[in-house]
Amino acid sequence: MILAPEVLTLFILNGIFLLFATVAFVLSVNIFLNWDINATTPKQYSLEKQSFLAATIVKYIFMLKLPLFLFFVFTLDKISSLLTGAMCAAGVVDATEYGTYLLMLKLLNLYLFGFWLTLHYLDIKNPNLPYTKMKFEFFIIAFLFLVMEIVLEGIMFASLDIDKMVSCCGSLYSSASTSAMGDILTINTPLLLGLFYGIFVLMILFYFFRVKYLFALLNITFIIGALISLISLFGTYIYELPTHHCPFCFLQADYYYVGYVLYTALFIGTFYGIRTGIMEMLGEKSCKSYNVSLIFNTLYVLLVTLYPIVYFIKNGVWL
Amino acid sequence: MKNINLYLVEFAINALLRAKSKNIFILVVFTLLTSLLTAVFLITGSIKHELQSTVQALPQITVQKIKAGRHYDIDTIIADDIINIAGVSEATPRVWGYYYFENAGVNFSLLGIDQYEQQYKESLSKVVETYDFDTPNSEAQMIVGQGVQKIMQENYYKDYFNFIKPDGSFKKVTLAGVFDAQTQLESNDMILMSKENVREIFGISENRATDIVVKVPNPEEVSTIASKIKMMYPDTRVISSNDLQVSYQNIFDYKSGVFLALFTIALFTFFMIIYDKTSGLSSEEKREIGILKAIGWRVDDILKEKFYEAFIVSFLAYTLGVILAFGFVYLFQAPLLREIFVGYSQLKTSFELPFIFDLQMLFLVFFLSVPIYIAATIIPSWRAATLEVDEIIR
Incomplete structure (x- = not known):
């Protein structure tokens, strides 16, 4: 099951997300703790630079997560033909106890990342960067959800059992x-x-x-x-x-x-x-x-x- | 979110053209990578489609006897019991097997048929109509596939063939005809003759058969009937066509999955190369960024321009790669690569890969190419975009 090309693709992309999101997370914590817009220290200056990297990474992840979510549902649909009893994605979601939570978490993350981007656009529109601290605080929480989602996705695909009978929608x-x-x-x-x-x-x-x-x-x-x-x-x-x-x-x-x-x-x-x-x-x-x-x-x-x-x-x- | 700035796109294209040799190198390598990946998915998709369509022509249930963990000849009486199960329209004992022809090192598939029996395959009924298998008086006859005919002719068997029976004596069978070319995928290595002759060649006794095929008109009833047969004869293996379909899907998912798993290494190597290539900015490029920032470009603008560059290169490579792969697979029938998936056998069937357009596959390749390239350029572009103006221009 793990070796289906679609699932592998999801894993590869999740790996990249995790790698980059961790970088962004470390930067976010750093910015959240040390950010001071009025300071003229070199530290603040480098923090401002780092905030660009973190923002780019989050943007990248979100832009991919949108189409990837549809791809994920598509993959569930395709896998359903392999599971006895399943006729559409509902069977696959229900095949493991994690499926429903994963789907909800994925949706929640889409909204979260979207709001993060909103905050980001408001932030960089204003020369005083009023929301920088807030947006990275927000990302620290969003990151935890993202990690949860990636781990859950791994567990779900690993525990799918082709020989187990599942319910049809x-x-x-x-x-x-x-x-x-x-x-x-x-x-x-x-x-x-x-x-x-x-x-x-x-x-x-x-x-x-x-x-x-x-x-x-x-x-x-x-x-x-x-x-x-x-x-x-x-x-x-x-x-x-x-x-x-x-x-x-x-x-x-x-x-x-x-x-x-x-x-x-x-x-x-x-x-x-x-x-x-x-x-x-x-x-x-x-x-x-x-x-x-x-x-x-x-x-x-x-x-x-x-x-x-x-x-x-x-x-x-x-x- | 925001509108695309066309001037920025133009600038990105010009920037790409300025570093022509570097970008063409990346483009070519990336195109080859994506086309290889696409080709593999196209080939598996086509073969899978071909096999799935043959599965549909197969009997719904096949019953085999298992003895000591191996496939063994089954009693023909069992067929009479199976046909009494409600929902079964036919149960036919089949007599068939593989005959190893040592001189050429190939296996022929021998299939015995009865003239007056209901045929479980349509292609066989046609053959029965054309040729006469019920000739006890005259000599034994056979009909062969095109591949078999070729092998036989190469070994100077023009009109007949001598099969060696288990007891060492010969059985001479004359060649009565050749299959149509249309059924090549299923008939290339096939030899058709009457059941008595096949029994004689393989040494199968009169009341035994190789397996029993069961026809069930209602597809919804297949699994219930399969379990009923299993209950009646616990020593049998009952295979339904659904099982076959699922296992085909699994096999090809597995094959392309293994390929993809290996391919991941190539992808990550490529990731490193791109990271390295885009990190190493020439002094000229640094100057350029310095000047842009000096005349008022923000960090975000430069990041955006770099993103456009990466997207243009990777999307171009993706499009070219996909087109290349389609040409390679469907125009040239995928030489070399195809062998991995078709499997090898001396009497390999030669068939055309049917054209299958699978949108999902295109998305799959997209997700495996474009995002990975863009990811590799994120950190180098950020480095470039946050360079200090005064340090560069000074």
Whole structure:
């Protein structure tokens, strides 16, 4: 399993990330402890130089992590054909106890690194470098998450066992299953729809009235609402199958890879949404992220809404 | 995030052209590396596809008898029991084996067929329609693949062949026909004759067979039926076509994985070379950076320009490498490299690598080439970008 070329590639890149992130981590600790913008000592001067290296490294890692995340999901999908019982990435994620945590950690890291970059751009825009200390403090925490992710990824791929039977997404995401998933799927449809569209409408309202904190907060709830409604309702329309709730299958070619579009739109939309809150906290202007957030969130809502409507037009009934 | 500064890109291209010989050297080496990597993935992808499609033509379940840990002849009566399992449409005992032809040092695959039996492969039914295998009166006949025919002719067997039986006596079989060229992958080393003749050549008794193939029309039932057979006859090995498919995938993942693992060494060596090359700035380049900073370029601008340089070189190398690999594999059928994956045998089948376009493979090669090059240039570019202006220009 370890020797599948995709997995090896992930390992090689993780190795490079770890190497460079460690360099950046050491620099960050150094900067965090000794940074003093008003000092004119040679030490401060070299720290300022080092901050460029650390920033470049984080930028490099983030720029790669974005496409690599999609590649990771793609790899899970491919490996699923090797595991008995698995039919899509859900089976592989569930094959080991680490899979779910790894996926969540990966997502969290994407947001974290993204916010780091936001902080970085704000920082270098200002000649006084007001956020340098803060951004490296932030990176020290992000680094720990990154190491955790890399270690977990190693453990997960190492403990995948081809001969073990795993569950298919059909049984993992069914309302009969006893896990939290089962409870989520039994939420009744009008409530769920009301919540999902309610959040969205509120978001538009706050957009027009520029209530930034609430807008950011709504984006966080929007991620959760969107994922739950996607699994329990919209997914079934994508599959045109009332019993299939899998959040991974629509990443496959059979559904024209629509999952990648959906998740990317959701990520960009909510990322910029939360970003407005952070910018507000720092007292910066954030018009652009407002617009980007709203555009991508709307795109997401339109896309998922389109599936049931097209289904209704074609068949004349709701699922 | 920010818009790409086209002037900076232009500057980067010009900077690359200024150090022409150095960059062309890097480009050529890097292109060769990526094309080698791509070629390997293309070849495995094609062969895997070819094998997967033959697996689909195979019977769903094969039952073999295992005795003392080895494959042994199976009782033909077992086939009658298997066909009684619900869901099985056919169970056919097969008589086949490998015949080692010492003069040429090759193995022929001998397959026995019955004229009036349902054939488990479509290509075989066609053969049965064309030729008559049910001729007890006349002499024994066979149909051979093209590769077999060639070997036989080289050894002066034009119309017949003498098989040596286990007891040392000869069995003369006349050549009745040759397979079509289209089925070359499966029939190149094959000899087809009636079951009685194969039994005679291999010394298999009348109520025994090499294995039993089972046809299951509903693919969902295959695994259940396989386990039922295993329960009925614990001394057998039951292989389903799904198992084969998975193991093919594993074998080729393993093969290209081993290659990649070895290739990692090359990648890291390359990483070192790039690190070294980009670290060693000539005094001219240092001057250039000094002047740029003196006229107002920030550290970030220089870093960005260096990044553009690295990206242009590595992406160009990646694109060229991929194109080169496609040409090498599909136009020239990958000489040399292909031998690693096809395996060697004297009667090797010659087949065309089918064209498979796998987007994921392109991403795979991308992640193994461009980021590694850029990573190697991070620290040297930072060093260059933070040089002191006064120290350089002075």
